[in-house]
Amino acid sequence: MSSIQVADQTFLAAPPAAIAEVLGAPNNWRRWWPDLHLDVREDRGDKGIRWTVAGPLTGTMEVWLEAAADGAILHYFLHAEPTSAKPLAPRALAAANRARRVAGKNMSFELKARLEAGRPAGVAPASAR
Template identity: 90%
Template sequence: MSSIQVADQTFVAAPPAAIAELLGAANNWRRWWPDLRLDVREDRGDKGIRWTVAGPLSGTMEVWLEAVADGAILHYFLHAESTAATPLSPRAQAAANRARRVAGKDMSFEVKTRLEAGRPAGVAPATAAS
């Protein structure tokens, strides 16, 4: 089991292809995870993207897009180990996990905010595929 374990999900009322377009832009990765070096392991198009992670962490990260109703559930996973020379204390380990959960939630809320902008609650996205 990895020391850093994050699993989260957020519903986004937008087509998976629109979400995938935002996820595929490397300039967004540098903003969402500025200290990590991400290499695409598998670009799954409108199903999401998988990366290998390097830098202060070593492991894997994925955003899986599950089409649901008039949008998609954005599933975020990070499984990694610290690359620090000395093991993290339990307190530092908990703080590192929390920081990575917050970064993942910040990413998913940014995607949601950008793609749902101007859409009244309860109204299907204008860009939904027919």
């Protein structure tokens, strides 16, 4: 089991292909996870991306896009170990996990805001009509 374990999901009222287009831009990765070095392990198109992670953490990260209703569920996973020579104290490890959960939620909420902009609540995305 990894010391850093993040699993989260968010529904986006947008087609998986539209989400994948924004998700696939490396300049966005640098903004969402500025201290991590990501290497694409598998680009799954409208199903998401899997990366290997290096930098202050080493491990794997994935965003899986699951088509659902008139959009997709964005599943975010990060499984990693800190690369510091000294093990993190329990409180520091809890803070590191929280920081990574917040970064993942910021990413998913940015995608949601961008791709759902202008769509009234309860109305299907334009491409789903």
